[in-house]
Amino acid sequence: MSSTATAKQQRSGPVLDWAAGHGPVTGALSATTGAFAVATTGAATSMPPTWALAVGAAGALGHTVVGLRVRNAGRTLATRAASWLVGAGWTTWAMTHGPLTWAALGSLATIGVGIGAAARSTALFEEAREEEAIAAEQRQIAQELSAERREIAAEWVERIRRICNITVRVLGVEKWETGAGYSLDLEPQGGITYDRIAQYSVQLSADARLPHGCTATAAPGIHQGRTIMDVTTVNVLEEERTYPADYGPLSVMTGIPWGYRTNADQIRAYLREQCALVVGPTGSGKTNMVHAILAGFARAEDMLTWVIDLNAGSAGLPWVLPALNGEIHTPEGKPVRPGVDWLAGTYDEAVTMLDAAVRVAKQRKMGYQDLLAKANTDLLPISPAIPQIMLVIDEGAEILASTDRQMRKLGEKILEVIRIARAMGLRTVLTALGATSSVLGNLMIRREAKVRVALTGGETEGMDLSKMFPGTRGLRVDQAPYKGSGFMGTPESPAALFKTWRVLPNQIREIIAATSDRHPVLDKLSAKAAGPAYTRRWDADRIGWMRDHTPRTDEGADNAPAGPGLKLSALQGEQDSGQDSPEDEVLRRFRAEIDAQFATAPDPNAPDSDAPPADRGGLNLSALRGEQDSPAQREALALLLAAGTEGTGASAIARALADAHGTTRQTVVGWLKTWVDNGTAVRVGEGTKARYVHRQHAPEN
Numbered sequence: 001m002s003s004t005a006t007a008k009q010q011r012s013g014p015v016l017d018w019a020a021g022h023g024p025v026t027g028a029l030s031a032t033t034g035a036f037a038v039a040t041t042g043a044a045t046s047m048p049p050t051w052a053l054a055v056g057a058a059g060a061l062g063h064t065v066v067g068l069r070v071r072n073a074g075r076t077l078a079t080r081a082a083s084w085l086v087g088a089g090w091t092t093w094a095m096t097h098g099p100l101t102w103a104a105l106g107s108l109a110t111i112g113v114g115i116g117a118a119a120r121s122t123a124l125f126e127e128a129r130e131e132e133a134i135a136a137e138q139r140q141i142a143q144e145l146s147a148e149r150r151e152i153a154a155e156w157v158e159r160i161r162r163i164c165n166i167t168v169r170v171l172g173v174e175k176w177e178t179g180a181g182y183s184l185d186l187e188p189q190g191g192i193t194y195d196r197i198a199q200y201s202v203q204l205s206a207d208a209r210l211p212h213g214c215t216a217t218a219a220p221g222i223h224q225g226r227t228i229m230d231v232t233t234v235n236v237l238e239e240e241r242t243y244p245a246d247y248g249p250l251s252v253m254t255g256i257p258w259g260y261r262t263n264a265d266q267i268r269a270y271l272r273e274q275c276a277l278v279v280g281p282t283g284s285g286k287t288n289m290v291h292a293i294l295a296g297f298a299r300a301e302d303m304l305t306w307v308i309d310l311n312a313g314s315a316g317l318p319w320v321l322p323a324l325n326g327e328i329h330t331p332e333g334k335p336v337r338p339g340v341d342w343l344a345g346t347y348d349e350a351v352t353m354l355d356a357a358v359r360v361a362k363q364r365k366m367g368y369q370d371l372l373a374k375a376n377t378d379l380l381p382i383s384p385a386i387p388q389i390m391l392v393i394d395e396g397a398e399i400l401a402s403t404d405r406q407m408r409k410l411g412e413k414i415l416e417v418i419r420i421a422r423a424m425g426l427r428t429v430l431t432a433l434g435a436t437s438s439v440l441g442n443l444m445i446r447r448e449a450k451v452r453v454a455l456t457g458g459e460t461e462g463m464d465l466s467k468m469f470p471g472t473r474g475l476r477v478d479q480a481p482y483k484g485s486g487f488m489g490t491p492e493s494p495a496a497l498f499k500t501w502r503v504l505p506n507q508i509r510e511i512i513a514a515t516s517d518r519h520p521v522l523d524k525l526s527a528k529a530a531g532p533a534y535t536r537r538w539d540a541d542r543i544g545w546m547r548d549h550t551p552r553t554d555e556g557a558d559n560a561p562a563g564p565g566l567k568l569s570a571l572q573g574e575q576d577s578g579q580d581s582p583e584d585e586v587l588r589r590f591r592a593e594i595d596a597q598f599a600t601a602p603d604p605n606a607p608d609s610d611a612p613p614a615d616r617g618g619l620n621l622s623a624l625r626g627e628q629d630s631p632a633q634r635e636a637l638a639l640l641l642a643a644g645t646e647g648t649g650a651s652a653i654a655r656a657l658a659d660a661h662g663t664t665r666q667t668v669v670g671w672l673k674t675w676v677d678n679g680t681a682v683r684v685g686e687g688t689k690a691r692y693v694h695r696q697h698a699p700e701n
């Protein structure tokens with residue numbers, strides 16, 4: 001309300017709220033003053049007194065009708081009707097005998113007090129009546145609920161006695177909020193533990209006539225003498241659920257959600273110390289599961305994901321290419337970092353990665369002694385400053401089982417990482433096509449990889465669930481016939497049915513964009529140990545294999561310098577610079593574009609930024625960090641590249657940028673100095689002949 005309106009109101013005195021209902025006092029006051037006003041006016045104007053009686057009768061009738069409609073108690077209706085009739089009676093009498101006599105005024109006051117008292121008592125009665133009605137309703141609901149619970153409890157006591165020959169007492173029945181089933185808190189009699197009931201899971205489920213995909217599973221209760229029996233009554237595994245759209249931050253400590261149970265609860269993988277094994281035959285939804293895993297790792301603030309995928313990188317590429325191709329940007333329009341930190345799609349790259357991982361583990365062991373002593377732990381404290389490295393190796397189990405000499409070498413390196421790196425924060429997720437004995441027969445895997453997933457998708461071949469989840473009974477492949485569904489068990493959560501979310505391709509892009517700023521940077525000590533093998537991981541010659549998988553928007557447009565995507569094919573078979581063929585010119589412009597997008601400088605923060613530049617230039621996404629993101633600087637770098645062996649100078653670059661960016665010569669001098677320092681550019685010539693040449697065109701190249 002405006003201040004003038006308020007002021008006006010204040011000047012005109014208190015505001016009466018005519019819409020407000022009456023309490024016992026105001027009601028009585030209103031009735032008596034109303035009757036008095038009618039009587040005095042009526043007497044003065046010689047109104048026939050029977051009019052007042054008629055109005056009173058109408059009022060009593062109206063109030064009764066309204067009262068009935070809102071279900072007032074009979075007592076309330078009678079009080080109100082009586083008030084109207086008494087008031088009307090007095091008015092009629094007062095109009096005949098004169099309202100301004102002591103007798104009239106006195107009786108009116110008495111009537112007022114009477115109406116007030118009656119109204120007060122009916123109000124209290126009405127309130128109490130309402131409360132009692134609510135309580136009765138709740139008692140009714142509780143009774144119905146507990147009747148249902150009692151029925152469920154009795155049913156299961158009888159069933160468990162008949163099928164398992166065990167007597168149980170039911171201490172509680174909890175219906176799940178998701179509506180997908182209920183849990184029973186049981187106390188088996190005679191010192192019997194949960195596993196005795198768990199053995200009969202299949203028979204119990206069948207006896208309870210549970211729909212397909214629904215189970216009755218027994219798990220440990222709050223102590224050894226108690227058992228929790230989860231009974232699913234709705235098959236949530238049947239429906240397709242997409243990866244939850246909340247891409248909020250996660251951590252190695254929060255666990256990473258990998259899917260959901262039959263009760264629709266999320267199941268998380270805690271991988272600080274555990275490795276994981278995901279088994280899924282072709283067509284079971286394994287690739288999709290890898291995406292769900294990579295999605296969770298990308299969301300984590302203290303995890304870096306290194307992926308080895310020798311199947312042409314099909315699992316890892318969707319997490320890399322949209323970023324490399326510049327197809328997605330942050331809301332501020334900046335280029336994004338890939339959703340994984342390193343992708344090896346070739347044997348050599350995989351060896352490079354695993355060697356780097358071993359070096360990181362060893363270096364962390366030595367370099368973080370002080371930190372471990374201070375924290376009084378032998379487990380490296382993982383944080384965004386010292387991230388955990390998750391090595392995801394698609395079909396890694398097959399590498400381990402391979403008899404090929406080269407693959408065996410790779411397998412040994414994988415096992416070495418698993419063996420030495422637990423405390424130092426490097427863990428692996430291996431996938432496998434089948435739970436073969438060569439995989440599960442490996443002691444290292446059996447011991448270190450206790451987070452286990454068996455995707456069945458209806459496949460029975462090579463699906464020995466008792467080997468994957470030793471000691472767990474009652475798991476049957478046909479319980480999970482849907483793609484992406486199967487069984488998951490972790491040290492925290494016993495093996496049981498689960499399903500992973502469907503990860504749609506556009507969700508991968510969304511997650512890359514949403515998490516780009518969140519990925520940690522490899523700690524200096526580890527980066528130094530990983531060396532140039534790590535810092536140059538996105539160089540053109542290292543990611544050349546991806547070119548075949550880069551979507552081409554315009555077939556035959558190899559020579560087109562512009563257009564969407566990096567068109568990495570342009571990087572193929574680079575020729576020596578300095579030739580002036582049109583192809584060469586196109587190639588040079590292409591490279592300029594690529595480097596303008598991603599820059600080519602080594603990471604200024606990386607400890608090995610003084611490492612010799614690679615023979616050939618290429619992409620180095622570490623350069624995406626910091627001020628290299630400035631469009632002016634990127635353009636400057638592009639100009640430097642385009643200048644080829646001739647090179648260019650600060651004034652020429654500044655002139656070219658002045659109009660679009662207002663860049664000064666002084667700024668360009670600063671950039672050139674940085675690029676010379678970090679090896680991106682080389683200064684050639686002296687004095688007035690001094691010019692800068694991109695390292696690709698540097699004389700020794």
Ligand SMILES: Nc1ncnc2c1ncn2[C@@H]1O[C@H](COP(=O)(O)OP(=O)(O)OP(=O)(O)O)[C@@H](O)[C@H]1O
Nearest residue numbers: 240281282283284285286287288483484500501502
């Ligand atoms: N969690 C899921 N929910 C629903 N549908 C799924 C799920 N996972 C996979 N699918 C369906 O199954 C199809 C195959 O999935 P995916 O490619 O992941 O299987 P795969 O086991 O890797 O098979 P292949 O080895 O042949 O590539 C998907 O295209 C999708 O339609």
